[in-house]
Amino acid sequence: MTSNVAAETVAAETSSIGKIRGREDAVATITVDSEPVVEVLSLAQRSQNASYANAGRPNRQDPFEGVGYDPDTIAAYYRKRPFQVISRFVAIFLPLITFFAQLWLDRRGGRSEERQQQRATQLREMLTRLGPAYIKIGQALSTRPDLVPPLFLEELTRLQDQLPPFSNDLALHFIEVELGAPANEIYAELSPDPVAAASLGQVYKGRLKTGEAVAVKVQRPGLAGRITLDLFILRRLAQFVTRRVSRVRSDLVAIMDEFGERIFEEMDYTHEGENAQRFGQLYGHLPDIYVPHIYPQYTGRRVLTMEWIDGIKLTRIDELDRLGISATHMIDVGVQCSLRQLLEHGFFHADPHPGNLLAMADGKLAYLDFGMMSEVKPQQRYGLIEAVVHMVNRDFEGLAGDYVKLEFLTPDTDLTPIIPALSEVFSNALGASVAELNFKSITDEFSALMYEYPFRVPAYYALIIRSLVTLEGIAINVDPEFKVLSKAYPYVAKRLLTDPSPELRSSLQDLLFKDGSFRWNRLENLLRNARGNDDYDLDQVLDQTLEFLFSDRGSFLRDRIVSELVNSLDLLGQNTLQTVTNSVQRRLGLKPKETPVAVAPNPNSDLSHLLRILEIVKDTQGFDAAKVATRIPAVLFKPETQTMGQQVVSGLAQRALARFIRTVLMEETTPEYGLAPQSLSVR
Numbered sequence: 001m002t003s004n005v006a007a008e009t010v011a012a013e014t015s016s017i018g019k020i021r022g023r024e025d026a027v028a029t030i031t032v033d034s035e036p037v038v039e040v041l042s043l044a045q046r047s048q049n050a051s052y053a054n055a056g057r058p059n060r061q062d063p064f065e066g067v068g069y070d071p072d073t074i075a076a077y078y079r080k081r082p083f084q085v086i087s088r089f090v091a092i093f094l095p096l097i098t099f100f101a102q103l104w105l106d107r108r109g110g111r112s113e114e115r116q117q118q119r120a121t122q123l124r125e126m127l128t129r130l131g132p133a134y135i136k137i138g139q140a141l142s143t144r145p146d147l148v149p150p151l152f153l154e155e156l157t158r159l160q161d162q163l164p165p166f167s168n169d170l171a172l173h174f175i176e177v178e179l180g181a182p183a184n185e186i187y188a189e190l191s192p193d194p195v196a197a198a199s200l201g202q203v204y205k206g207r208l209k210t211g212e213a214v215a216v217k218v219q220r221p222g223l224a225g226r227i228t229l230d231l232f233i234l235r236r237l238a239q240f241v242t243r244r245v246s247r248v249r250s251d252l253v254a255i256m257d258e259f260g261e262r263i264f265e266e267m268d269y270t271h272e273g274e275n276a277q278r279f280g281q282l283y284g285h286l287p288d289i290y291v292p293h294i295y296p297q298y299t300g301r302r303v304l305t306m307e308w309i310d311g312i313k314l315t316r317i318d319e320l321d322r323l324g325i326s327a328t329h330m331i332d333v334g335v336q337c338s339l340r341q342l343l344e345h346g347f348f349h350a351d352p353h354p355g356n357l358l359a360m361a362d363g364k365l366a367y368l369d370f371g372m373m374s375e376v377k378p379q380q381r382y383g384l385i386e387a388v389v390h391m392v393n394r395d396f397e398g399l400a401g402d403y404v405k406l407e408f409l410t411p412d413t414d415l416t417p418i419i420p421a422l423s424e425v426f427s428n429a430l431g432a433s434v435a436e437l438n439f440k441s442i443t444d445e446f447s448a449l450m451y452e453y454p455f456r457v458p459a460y461y462a463l464i465i466r467s468l469v470t471l472e473g474i475a476i477n478v479d480p481e482f483k484v485l486s487k488a489y490p491y492v493a494k495r496l497l498t499d500p501s502p503e504l505r506s507s508l509q510d511l512l513f514k515d516g517s518f519r520w521n522r523l524e525n526l527l528r529n530a531r532g533n534d535d536y537d538l539d540q541v542l543d544q545t546l547e548f549l550f551s552d553r554g555s556f557l558r559d560r561i562v563s564e565l566v567n568s569l570d571l572l573g574q575n576t577l578q579t580v581t582n583s584v585q586r587r588l589g590l591k592p593k594e595t596p597v598a599v600a601p602n603p604n605s606d607l608s609h610l611l612r613i614l615e616i617v618k619d620t621q622g623f624d625a626a627k628v629a630t631r632i633p634a635v636l637f638k639p640e641t642q643t644m645g646q647q648v649v650s651g652l653a654q655r656a657l658a659r660f661i662r663t664v665l666m667e668e669t670t671p672e673y674g675l676a677p678q679s680l681s682v683r
Contacts, residue, residue, distance in 0.1 A: 064224040066301060069264035071235060071257055078232045088229050092134075095126050120155040127156075128163055132223065133230045133263070135159050135199040139353045140470055157315070157354070165197040171204070171218040178300030186298060190216065198355065200266060200371065205308060213308035214295065223267055231260045247451050254459035258374075262350060262463065266371030269304035275370035276306065282345045283367075288333040290364040309366045311358025315477050325359050327478045333365045335484055338471055339491045342464060343385055346376040350463040352471050374463045380406060382503040388485070388492050389507050393522070396422040398510065407458040418453050425449055490536075493529040498540045518560055520609035524616060531620040538620050539627065546631065550640045561610075562644050566651035573652070 063077060078085050103119060106112045127138040141148050142156035171194070175183045183190055187206040194202035201219045208214055238252035265271050273294045280291035290309070298305035312319045314334070320327045334357060341348035349356070351372040358366045376384070383405040390398035399422055400415040409418075425446065449455055457465075468484065475482040496508045512522055530536050549557060585591070617623060635641055 064228045066224075066268075069231075069257070069260045071231075071260065074228050074232050075235075078229065084229070085233065089233055092130060092230075092233070095130070099123065099126060116149060116151045120149075120152040123152065124155040124158060127159065131226050131230060132199040132220075133227060133234070135163065136351075139199070139351075139355075140466060140473075142353065159199070163197040163199065165194045165202045166220055168193065170221055171202065174218050174221075174302050175216070178303040179298060187214070187216070196355075198369075201269075201302075201304075206305075208295070208298070208305075214298075214305050215292075215308045216298075217269065217304040217306070219267065219269065219302040224264075227263060227267070231256065231263075235260070249450075249454055250457040251459060255457065255462045258459040258462060262372050262374060265373075268301050269299060269371075270301055272369075272371040273299045273304055273306075275373045278347060279349070279367065279370055279373070282347060283337055283340060286337060286340075288364050289337050290360060290366040292366065292368065309358055309360065309368065311360045311366050313354045314357055314359055314474055315354045317478060320359055323361060325361075325363060327359070328482075329363075330357075330359045330365050331475045331478050331482065332487065334471060335475070335487045336491060337365070337367075338467065339488055342376055342467075343381050343491070343495065346378065346381055348374060348376065348464070348467060350374045350467050352467060352474070354474055357474070372463075374460070376460065376464065379503075380460065382501065382507075385492055385495060385504060386507045388488065389496065389511055391426060392489065393511055394423075394426075395510070396420075396426065399426070403455070406461070408455050408461075410454070413454055418449075421449060421453065490529045490531075493526045494536050497526060497530050498536075518557060520613070524609070524612060527613060527616045527620070531616070536620070538617070538623055542617075542628070542631065546635065550638055558640060558644055562647045562651065564610075565648050566655070569648065570652055570655050 064074070099119075099122065102122075103112075106115050106119070124138065127134045138156045138159040142153060142159060148156065172183050175186070179186055186209075188209050188211075189207040191205045193204075195205050196203045200223060201217045204216045204218070206214050206216045235253060235256045238256045241248055242252050273296055276291065276294045277296075280293075283289050284291040292307035292309050294307075295305040312323070312325075314320070314327055314330050317327045320330070334352070338348065338352070349367060349370065349372075351369060352367075356367065356369040358368065360366050383402055387399060387402040387406065390396070390402055396419050397415075400409075400419050403409045404411055404413065404415075409415075446455075450457075472482070472484045475484060496504055496511070499505075511526075512519055527541075530541070531538075618625075
C-alpha cells in the first residue's frame with residue numbers, strides 16, 4: 001500500500017459525512033507512508049461504512065454475546081487487539097472532529113443558516129453509523145428544544161424509532177433460535193417489514209395464535225461486540241481524564257461502568273421482560289398509567305413479545321389535540337409517575353424519550369421499552385426529598401449536609417465555604433417562588449460549583465439526571481414554560497405530610513420549626529401544595545397530625561396552642577364584658593366609663609393561622625366533616641387534651657385574678673399618686 005491509498009481512504013471517509021469544500025487535499029496531508037497507519041485507516045473506513053442496513057449474520061465467535069458487563073474481561077480482550085481499538089477510535093473521532101470543523105467553517109463563512117438542514121441530516125446519519133451508544137446521545141439531545149435548533153431537533157427525533165433496519169431473514173432466524181420454532185408456528189400474523197427500528201432492535205407488529213395483537217422486538221446482530229468496544233474506548237478516556245484533569249473530581253469510570261451495566265442489561269430481552277412486569281406491579285395501578293403485558297413464553301434473550309399499544313408520541317401535539325387529549329396533562333402524568341419512580345419505590349425508567357412514552361386514546365400514558373432501568377436506594381430517595389425541601393426552604397446549611405448524604409461530597413469536606421456559595425448560586429436559580437423552579441437552571445447553576453469546590457457526581461445519579469433532563473425536554477417541547485421541579489413540589493409536600501418514615505418526619509420538623517418557633521406559613525404552604533397532588537390522602541394527614549400533636553415531640557406545639565387559646569379567650573372575655581357593661585350602663589341612663597377597648601385579634605397570631613389552616617383543610621378535595629367529627633370524641637378524651645383544658649382554665653383564672661388585683665390596687669393608689677385609671681390597659 002502507499003500513502004495515496006491512505007489519502008483516498010481519508011478522502012472517502014470525509015466525503016461520507018459531507019465534504020469540506022476544497023479541503024480534501026489538506027486532509028490527505030495528515031497521512032504518512034506507514035503500513036500500520038494505512039491499515040488502521042482502512043479498518044476505520046470499513047467499520048464506518050458497516051451500517052445497520054447491511055449487517056450480516058451474527059458473529060458466533062463474539063465472546064461478549066449473552067454475558068454480563070465485566071470491565072476487566074473487556075479490557076483484557078481488547079488490550080490484545082490494539083489495531084481494532086485504534087481503528088474504531090479513528091472511526092469515531094475523525095467524523096466528529098470533521099463535523100465540528102464544518103460547523104465552525106460555516107459560522108466563519110456566514111453560511112450556518114443555509115446549511116443547517118444539511119448539517120442536521122449529516123449529524124443524524126453520523127450518529128446512526130457510529131452505533132447504539134451514540135444513537136442514545138442523539139436521542140437525549142432530541143428532547144431538548146432549549147438546547148438544539150429546530151432543524152437539528154427534527155432530524156434527531158428520527159433516531160427514536162426510524163433507524164435503518166436489518167434484514168428480515170436475520171430477524172426471522174433470531175426468532176426461531178430464541179423461541180425454538182419458526183415465526184409462523186408462533187405468530188398467526190407478522191408484518192412483512194419492521195414498523196420501527198431503534199438503537200438496539202427493530203419491532204414487528206404481529207398477532208398470536210390466540211388472537212392478541214403483539215409487538216415483537218428483535219435485537220440487532222453483532223450488538224455486544226460493537227458496544228463493548230465503544231465502552232472500552234470511552235472507559236479508557238474516562239480513566240485518562242480522571243487522572244490528568246485535576247478539576248474533574250467525579251468518578252467518570254464508575255459512571256461509565258454504571259452505563260455499561262445498564263446497557264448490557266438492555267441487550268438481554270428476558271431481563272427487559274422482567275423489568276416490564278415489575279414496573280407494571282409498581283405503577284400499573286395508577287389511574288392514568290398503562291404498562292403493556294409481556295408474554296414470557298414468547299420471549300428470549302434477543303426476542304421480546306409484548307402487548308401491542310396504539311398511541312401517539314407526546315411531541316405530536318396537533319394529533320393529540322385532534323383526539324381531544326391534553327399534551328400538558330400527559331406530561332403532568334409522566335412527571336408524577338417519574339416522581340413515584342425516583343422517590344417512592346426507587347425503580348425508575350432511565351430512558352423516557354418520546355418514542356417510549358405514548359398517549360393512548362383513552363387518555364392514559366403508556367410506557368414502552370424497559371431495557372434501561374435503574375434503582376435509587378431508600379436513603380438516596382429520602383436524601384433527594386430532603387434536598388428539595390432545604391432548597392425550597394433556602395436552608396443552605398441543610399442542603400450542604402444533604403450533598404454529603406447523597407455522596408456528592410465526602411464526609412470530611414469542610415462545608416464552611418460551601419454554604420455561602422450554595423446560597424449565592426441557588427438564590428439566583430430559585431427566583432421568587434417554587435413556581436419558578438426549573439431543573440435545567442438548577443443544574444446549570446450547580447455545575448458552576450463543581451469546578452470551585454470538591455463536588456463529584458456519584459455514579460447512581462448520572463442516570464437520574466439523564467431521566468429528568470429527558471423528561472423536562474419533552475415537557476418543554478409541549479410547554480416552553482413547563483417547570484418539572486415546580487410540578488414536583490406538590491408531590492414532595494404530600495410525602496412530607498403523609499410519609500411516616502423517621503427521615504421525612506425529621507425533615508418536616510426541620511421545615512416547620514426554627515429557633516424554637518413554629519412557622520405556620522410553611523405548614524400553610526405545604527397544605528396548599530399537597531392538595532394539588534392527585535393521590536393526596538387528607539385522612540392520613542389528619543391522623544398523622546393528631547399523632548404528632550399528642551406525642552412527646554408535639555408538646556411544644558401543644559404549649560403554643562394553650563398559650564394562644566388563653567390569649568384569645570381572655571381577649572374575647574374582655575371584649576364581651578366591656579360590651580355587656582356598656583350596654584347595661586346605657587339602659588340605666590348612665591354614661592359608660594372610658595375603659596380601654598381590647599385589641600382585635602392579631603392576623604399573625606397562632607389562632608389566626610390555625611383558622612386559616614382549617615379553611616385550607618375544608619377546601620381540600622376529599623374533606624368530609626362527618627369523618628372529622630368521628631375523631632373529636634377520641635381527641636377530647638385523650639389525657640393530653642384534658643391537660644391542655646386544665647392549662648387553659650388555669651391560665652384564664654390567673655389572668656382574671658391578676659386583673660382583679662391590679663384593679664383593686666389602682667383604686668387604692670389613685671388618690672395618693674394621682675394615677676388615672678384610663679392610663680393603664682390590662683390585657
